[in-house]
Amino acid sequence: MFKSILIFILFSLVNAHFRPERQLDYNSTVIDCSRFKRSAFQHACVLAPESMEGPYFIHEDLVRSNITDGKPGVPLTLDIVITAADVCLPISGAKVYVWHCDNRGYYSGFTQYSPDKKAPDDRGLEVYIGDEKRFFRGVQTTDEHGKVRYQTIYPGYYYGRAVHIHVEVYIGGNAIYVGQLYFPENLNEKIEKVEAYANRITKRTLNKDDHIYKAKSGELTTLELDGNLKGFKTSIVLGIDPSNRSTAKASTVTPTSATV
Ligand SMILES: *[C@@H]1O[C@H](CO)[C@@H](O)[C@H](O)[C@H]1NC(C)=O
Numbered sequence: 001m002f003k004s005i006l007i008f009i010l011f012s013l014v015n016a017h018f019r020p021e022r023q024l025d026y027n028s029t030v031i032d033c034s035r036f037k038r039s040a041f042q043h044a045c046v047l048a049p050e051s052m053e054g055p056y057f058i059h060e061d062l063v064r065s066n067i068t069d070g071k072p073g074v075p076l077t078l079d080i081v082i083t084a085a086d087v088c089l090p091i092s093g094a095k096v097y098v099w100h101c102d103n104r105g106y107y108s109g110f111t112q113y114s115p116d117k118k119a120p121d122d123r124g125l126e127v128y129i130g131d132e133k134r135f136f137r138g139v140q141t142t143d144e145h146g147k148v149r150y151q152t153i154y155p156g157y158y159y160g161r162a163v164h165i166h167v168e169v170y171i172g173g174n175a176i177y178v179g180q181l182y183f184p185e186n187l188n189e190k191i192e193k194v195e196a197y198a199n200r201i202t203k204r205t206l207n208k209d210d211h212i213y214k215a216k217s218g219e220l221t222t223l224e225l226d227g228n229l230k231g232f233k234t235s236i237v238l239g240i241d242p243s244n245r246s247t248a249k250a251s252t253v254t255p256t257s258a259t260v
């Protein structure tokens with residue numbers, strides 16, 4: 001009796017970490033979790049769609065949860081849970097990199113590029129040696145529940161792209177997953193009127209008009225947020241295939257190889 005209560009409590013504790021606000025569609029499932037007697041985890045074990053890395057990744061291990069560097073914006077608590085879609089279990093020890101632009105559309109490390117103009121060709125981008133800013137970038141290792149938490153802000157936007165956050169997952173030194181997280185349009189509309197984000201000369205690209213969102217099933221990695229303009233919270237489970245190296249990476253910028 002006592003033992004079964006204990007098991008139930010333990011199961012509930014584990015299960016609690018698998019109740020995300022955003023669940024990817026069951027239909028993109030790569031396996032049937034009931035095969036492993038883990039059907040309770042089924043919703044957490046679909047393969048998340050991959051996306052492009054884009055030109056602004058900096059492969060640097062800036063380990064931290066709060067990535068704001070004190071910059072302005074509407075606070076956002078972002079939980080990301082990584083699960084192995086092939087065995088229906090959380091993945092601990094995976095490195096989860098996130099990066100996104102600031103409230104005005106600038107990426108740290110690349111602030112010489114105007115967010116109001118078309119970005120240079122992917123391959124042409126290099127870290128500007130004089131730009132040592134690293135706001136809105138960080139990496140953390142997933143805990144035993146497969147989770148990392150970031151304290152950041154609701155991102156702004158830049159020319160040609162919908163509002164998004166980049167995510168890249170490494171296991172044992174290999175990039176296993178490259179993705180982008182999107183935001184609901186009704187919130188994007190409210191955010192662009194907040195003072196820190198307002199009065200841009202560039203029009204915001206809507207999710208439905210964003211070529212990457214359209215090509216890479218952006219609707220499946222669109223976040224659901226709780227909160228208001230004083231601050232939001234969100235969580236998303238990304239099911240990945242830990243044995244499948246991502247083919248979505250661009251040639252990665254490493255600060256040591258950067259040239260002026
Ligand atoms: C997957 O989608 C199809 C068509 O929409 C539906 O018939 C089927 O029940 C779905 N499968 C699951 C497991 O939800």
Ligand SMILES: *[C@@H]1O[C@H](CO)[C@@H](O)[C@H](O)[C@H]1NC(C)=O
Pocket residue numbers: 066067068069070071151
């Ligand atoms: C993050 O750090 C900044 C200072 O860099 C601080 O102002 C802010 O309150 C911190 N956010 C959280 C949620 O701790």
Ligand SMILES: *[C@@H]1O[C@H](CO)[C@@H](O)[C@H](O)[C@H]1NC(C)=O
Pocket residue numbers: 050241244245246247248
């Ligand atoms: C690996 O992932 C890619 C998507 O990035 C997918 O197209 C491919 O089918 C996957 N390969 C396997 C063996 O799962």
